[in-house]
Amino acid sequence: MKTATVLMTALVVGAMVFATGASAQTVHYPGGKSTFDGKCAVCHQAGGKGMDGLAPPLVEYPGKYASSSDGRAQLGHTVMYGMFGPIKVKEKSYNFKMPSFASLSDEEIADVLNYVVFDLNAQHGSAKPFDASEVKAWRAGPLDQTAVHQRREAVVKGLGL
Template structure:
């Protein structure tokens, strides 16, 4: 009887821990509107939680945080979502080769929210002293004349300047 009681208590404890863990994850989302947009538009390639898809789409769980903390990177992120990007890239010693579409049909606020979700919710503390993106920053980026090839070239300069591989 004692063993059955212990098993029941252990099972109840695991269920409670799972519920607490799930609640903690839910509380960790600071940009729910950005998450909703990410889940609807970005997760198809970058996967849920931004974990990436081998060979196709890189993970978004480390580099965006570093980008957002630097002036060059703060331009790169909006340019990427506004104009798309194509070509082979390396992230954390893995190679990806895909054509990211542009998302310029989304509003400035939607794009700011999705970037904030990626930078602050998916990147944990790796965002350093980065500030959240604003719709005004996206609007300024939207005014630049760029294409996906220019975004790709700019990315190479940013990763080199930041010492990312």
């Protein structure tokens, strides 16, 4: 009897700990998360924490880009066209190639950006969620990866990052 009570208590406490842990990582954009885990995490790592010398973290700057229209377009262009050229994120340098994901649908790009900005970035100002029509408009003028890089310089400068 006594053993059973102890076991029950352990189970209940265990379940509570598990539930708390799970709610701390609520995902609002599960579709975006599955695209991210399948296509982006190989370089940017799970949760977008980045990897020195390979790919930048995505847990702070994207949330800042998302509050300006140039910054939002920059996020979309980076995913649909890729980016090439040296960049800095919080004083750390990266210089590798972000591949193009032009084959993702407008919905998938909107969803993966929503996951990055709203699930991975603690701060995103007053940014509104991305939708497919916003992404569609960004496809209008194809850019090469160097042009995307040049625009990033302007966006980062404009935001004072």
